[in-house]
Amino acid sequence: MALATPQSLTTSVLAAQTVEAVKVYGKGQAEACALNGISIGFAKGQFSAIMGPSGSGKSTLLHCLAGLDRLTSGKAYIGGTDLSNLDDRQLTLLRRDSIGFVFQAFNLVPTLTAKENILLPLLLASRSGDPAWIDHIVSTVGLAHRLSHRPDELSGGQQQRVAVARALASRPEVIFADEPTGNLDSRSGTQLLSFLRTAVDQLGQTIIMVTHDPVAASHADRAIFLNDGQVVDEIAQPTPRLVLDRMNDFGK
Amino acid sequence: MLRVAIKGILARKLRLAFTALAVVIGVAFMTGTLVLTDTINRTFDDLFATVYKGTDAVVRATGQFDAPQGMGAQRGRVPAWLLAKVERVPGAAEAEGDVLGYARIVARDGRPLGNPAYGAPTLGGSWSTVARLNPFTLVAGRPPQGLHEMVIDRKSARDGHLQTGDVTTVLTEAPPQKMRITGIVRFGSTDSPGGATVALFTLPVAQRLVAQPGMFDTISVVADKGVPQDVLASHIAKVLPAGYEAATGAQVVKETQSDVRKAMSFFTTFMVAFAVIALVVGGFIIFNTFSMTVAQRAREHALGASNRQVLGSVLLEAAAVGLVASAVGLGLGVGVAIGLKGLLAALGLAVPAGGVAFLPRAAAVSLLAGVGITVVPACSPARKASKVPPVAAMRDIVTGSSGYGSKERVAVGTVITCAGTSALLTGLFSGVPDKLAVVGPGALLVFFGVSVLGRSVSLPLSRFIGWPLPRLRGTTGQLARQNATRNPKRTAASASALMVGTGLVAFITIFASSTKASIDTTIDKSFTGDYIVASGAGLMGGLGPSLAGRLNRLPEVEVATGTRAGLVKVQGSVRRVLGLDAPAAFRLLDLRPLAGRPADLGANSIAVLEDVAEQDHLRLGSQVHVVFKDTGPRALRVAMIYGESQPAGDYVLGMAAYRANFAAGYDNEIFVKKSPAVSNTRALDAVNEVAAGYPGAKVLDRASYKAEQAKPVDQVLSLVYTLLGLTIVIALLGIANTLALSIFERTREIGVMRAVGMTRGQLRSSVRWESVMIALQGTVLGLAVGTFFGWALVRASAKQGIEQFSLPVADLAVIVALAALAGMVAAVLPGRRAAKLDVLKAVVTD
Structure with missing residues (x-):
């Protein structure tokens, strides 16, 4: 599969995209370029993994796409919405209504129960959501019996599953996952990734995941490789082997 | 890690500034x-030392008894014929009799100057013709000479828009007098002695208007050159009949200085009490801040610090x-002193001009108090920090402490509360003897x-207070409630500081409301007439007795009668x-006469309140020993026993006994009953x-009399509200401080909430409501304590006529609403800080 150029794709089939995305940190001598003109699109209903060595810009790309950080130049879109035109409030509402998040850790609000954490974006929007959908998600991630527990009463794997359920609850345009398995043992990690896979295959969600773990990346439909702030390669239907080989190339 | 450390230091800077501010205000x-206090004492000391410099000896009646609150020894007058004897004493160069009494100057606009009931006195006296003896100096015009001439003090001239040549009215025991102002005087270096109004007449006029013809209040003497004061005084003493004494000028100065100190000591005690309250509230905040930061510090330096180091660094x-x-507070304190001086002047007590007296004592006390109030409350958190393992401290931060506190805490709290209650x-x-x-x-x-126990009731109380929040404010309300x-420990500690302020506000509100309710009831119960003519005077002066007589002669009036007040020593107390x-x-x-008849109250009899009679085993015909300043000790016979303590007080004299023993004859209030045949309007008009011919006389009906009586209570x-407002501001600083620290600790979860869609507005709102909850918790506890205090004081004041306990529900509701509002104000800065938090950094920081 060839690199998708944004010009060739209409926004209607893309859940997220960037055009000539540039992100520069610092000023003058301390200036560091995290994104060096990245143009990339993410199709709806696709599970993408963004990979690359430390400092390659993969997290920055995710943050800028997710409305947590702003580009220095270029454009980032969620669906048809240009993020650069939004103020803080509009960005917040976009995150609430159109984006789901799964972070590496500290995903949940410690004072809220699992159920409340799952419903948090909906509650903040004063919406009740679709109860059937919520029930479906909860049973899919296997949390039905833990809903009234607070985060400190849940295991790390359970906490991440709550985070996934929260990300799915409002049927967002796209879900961003930042090293979601980074703090989990391999069994919980695998379980979590299969939930993400299920969300894409059965619930029709779009997921963009940053990871440095080839096994995690192998659950995705495509793996995109970044280095020095640029997209350097892409593998469709990645396997751990293929990804690992590609990763090892960076070391050379 | 470095970023966290820098953030920590920045957060600490703000926190230290807030904490310090609480101490600064108190100090x-x-x-x-x-x-x-020092300034007042010094300036008055200097003032009296200067104005009485030329007086070497003073002849006066022996003091009969000492009156409280700096009114000094109560003594009668000196017969004028003594002057000739004193003048002939060897060593006396010059001697002059003088009088000083009550007189009120009417301002240009027709209103009498001064507020003798609650402010500085309004004085009338004789102009001294012996320059060395005259404490006043003319700044304009000439001395009074004629029957209708006077000089007045410069402050009265200024306040009353009066100048030399003006003719104005002077109110004295005699009917109102028209007087021409011939001069304006100063008292030493000041415009008026301590804010009093002064009208000075020629000696005979002064005797007639404010004293008695043929009598002086004192005789002042100047010594011959080279004759020491004590020698002169002892020479004079030899010629004086019994009941009179000669004091040296120095002694009189000393007595006057000490009287002023005593008169001011009420104000000083009052202000020091508020300063202590402010400092205690600051102490609560110090305790809370150090409790929080010590836990944070344990996390930051999880390893590598010994217990002793932790303890030492916290205390340091x-x-x-x-x-x-304290140093900053000391500096600001001088400004506060100047402000308070203004406050005193607004109350009508002018402090003479002059520099501020900044004595080492004030500096030492304030510094000690400031450092003490910071170090002592920090001890317990510091000690705890040095004992708690860092891991436990870390856990405490993330999940908070929960539950109701230990049994020991409940026990300690209960013991302290009970001890306090029983002392109270x-x-x-x-x-x-010394109730305060x-x-x-x-x-x-x-x-x-209660603040110790507050931690144990905090959880249920917070749940109760926050119950409506999720319904009112949705998810943000729920988050606020949960936060x-x-x-509970932290919430309770932050609330405690506010509890003190709101508790005292509630207390004073309840007490004031009860006082006013009692005044109303008393008036309804004991006053059966229609109108009251009030004088606005206190113990000295009032309405000339001619007014009551003229009212009594009106056909529209059935009866009008004046009541008089006086200070005596009876059964050993003043x-x-x-x-x-x-x-x-x-x-x-x-x-409510219980025994005896009003008609029996003659020149040698007295009426006694039932409770007092019971306590002192007095019956009709028993003897009561009364000391009068003018007539000395007398034995009066109990001719009546009555049951209603208001407005009569413990003892009542018939007019015959009053006239026989008091030189002054002013009516304090005149009670009027209209003739039944006349309409209300007609009687009131009459x-x-x-x-109208007696400026200062206020005609009041029942309702406005009640309002008038309530006025000083409201003042x-x-x-008190103003002063307590200060402690509430300090408490709000504490709440803001707690919130700021909590927000700093919750950086990550705030980041998560912002990331998943909490707007800045929602975040500010949740901080705001959390703050309101803390504030309301303090207020609820404060109301409970304040209601108890109010109830106790009301019950204890039954004898002073406060017989009714009244809970002003509307006022207390206003206090609660204001506290909630104050909580919102306290949340503004922390909320803004939270909203400005960088979401990305908050979420991804490891």
């Missing part, structure tokens, strides 16, 4: 009060904060005890007694017409 207030930080804050009740209800010294610490202990309940025209007054005042109330 500034304390310094201000002490500096003001406390001492440093205390020292710096003992002070109020038993005959302890027992009640004050008792009240403080109650506050401490306020997640660390009391205010009421003098009234016995048969007439009892037609207007229902004192009374008003007569009263005191607003003053």
Whole structure:
């Protein structure tokens, strides 16, 4: 599969995209370029993994796409919405209504129960959501019996599953996952990734995941490789082997 | 890690500034009060030393008894014929008799100057023709010479828009007098002695208007050159008959200085009490801040610090904060002193001009108090920090402490509260000599005890207070409620500081409301007439007696009778007694006579309140020993026993006995009953017409009399509110501080909430409501404590005529609403800080 150029794709089939995305940190001598003109699109209903060595810009790309950080130049879109035109409030509402998040850790609000954490974006929007959908998600991630527990009463794997359920609850345009398995043992990690896979295959969600773990990346439909702030390669239907080989190339 | 450390230091800077500010305010207030006291003492000392410089000896009647509150020894007058004897004493160069009494100058606009009931006195006296003896100096015009001439003090001239050549009215015991102002005088270096108004006449006029013809209040003597004061005084003493004494000028100066100190000591005690309250509230905040930061510090330096190091560093930080804050407070205190001086002037008590007296004592006390109030509350958190393993401290931060506190805490809190309560009740209800010294610490202990217990009731209380929040404010409300309940210890500690302020506000509000309700009831119960003519005077002066006579002669009036007040020493204690025209007054005042008849109240008899009679085993015909300033000790026979303590007080004299023993004859109030045949309007018009000739006389009907009586209560109330407002501001600083720290600790979860869609507005709202919950928790506890204090004081004041306990529900609701509002204000800065948090950094920081 060839690199998708944004010009060739209409926004209607893309859940997220960037055009000539540039992100520069610092000023003058301390200036560091995290994104060096990245143009990339993410199709709806696709599970993408963004990979690359430390400092390659993969997290920055995710943050800028997710409305947590702003580009220095270029454009980032969620669906048809240009993020650069939004103020803080509009960005917040976009995150609430159109984006789901799964972070590496500290995903949940410690004072809220699992159920409340799952419903948090909906509650903040004063919406009740679709109860059937919520029930479906909860049973899919296997949390039905833990809903009234607070985060400190849940295991790390359970906490991440709550985070996934929260990300799915409002049927967002796209879900961003930042090293979601980074703090989990391999069994919980695998379980979590299969939930993400299920969300894409059965619930029709779009997921963009940053990871440095080839096994995690192998659950995705495509793996995109970044280095020095640029997209350097892409593998469709990645396997751990293929990804690992590609990763090892960076070391050379 | 470095980023966290830098953030920590920045957060600490703000926190230290907030904490320090709480101490600064308390210390500034304390310094201000002490500096003001020193300034007042010094300037008055200097003033009297200067103006009496030329007086070498003073002849006066022997003091009969000492009156409280700096009114000094109460003594009668000196017969004028003594002057000739004194003048001939060897060593006496010059001698002059002088009088000083009550007179009120009417301003250009027709209103009498001064407020003798609650402010500085309004004085009338004789102009001294012996320059060395005259404390006043002319700044304009000439001395009074004629029958209708006077000089007035410069302050009265300024306040009353009067100048030399003007003719104005002067109110004295005689009917109102028209007088021409021939000059304006100063008292030493000041425009008026302590804010009093002064009208000075020629000696004979002064004797007639404010004293008695043929009598002086004192005779002042100048010594021959080279004759020491004590020699002169002892020479004079030899020629004086019994009952009179000669004091040296130096002695009189000393007495006057000490009287002024005593008169001011009430104000000083009052202000020091508020300074202590402010400092205690600051102490609560220090305790809370150090409790929080010590836990944070344990996390930051999870490893590598010994217990001793932790303890030492915390105490060192406390001492440093205390020292710096106290130094700043000291500096600001001088400003506060100047402000308080203005406050005094607004109350009508002018402090003479002159520099501020900043004595080492004030500095030492304030510094010590400031450092003490910082270090002592920091001890317990510091000690705890050095004992708690860092891991536990870390856990405490993330999840907060929960539950209801240990059994030991409940036990300690209960013991402290009970000890405080019993001290309070003992002070109020038993005959302890210095009530304030027992009640004050008792009240403080109650506050401490409740704040210790507050941690145990915090959780259910917060849940209760926050119950409507999720319904009112949705998810943000729910988050606020959960945040306020997640660390009950911290919430309780922050609330405690506010509890003190709101508790005292509630207390004083309840007490004031009860006082006013009691005044209303008393008036309804005991006043059976229609109108009251009030003088606005206190113990000295009032309405000339001619007014009551003229009212009585009106056809529209059935009866009008004046009541008089005077200070006596009776059965060993100094009391205010009421003098009234016995048969007439009892037609207007229902004192509930239980034994004897009003008509029996003759020149040698007295009426006694039932409770007092019981206590002192007095029956009709028993003897009561009364000391009068003018006539000395007398034995009066109990001719009546009555049951109603208001407005009569413990003892009542018939007019015959009053006249026989008091030189002055002013009516304090005149009670009027209209003739039944006349309409209300007609009677009121007639009374008003007569009263118009007596400036200062206020004609009041029942309702406006009640309002008038309540006025001083409201004045005191607003003053106390102002001062307590200060402690509430300090408490709000504490709440803001707690919130800021909590927000810093919750950086990550705030980041998560912002990331998943919490707007800045929602975040600010949740901080705001959390703050409101803390504020309301303090207020609820404060209301509980304040209601108890109010109830106790009301019950203890039954004898003073406050017989009714009234809970002003509307006022208390306003307090709650204001506290909630204040909580919102306290949340503004922390909320803004939280909203500005960088979401990305908050979420991804490891």
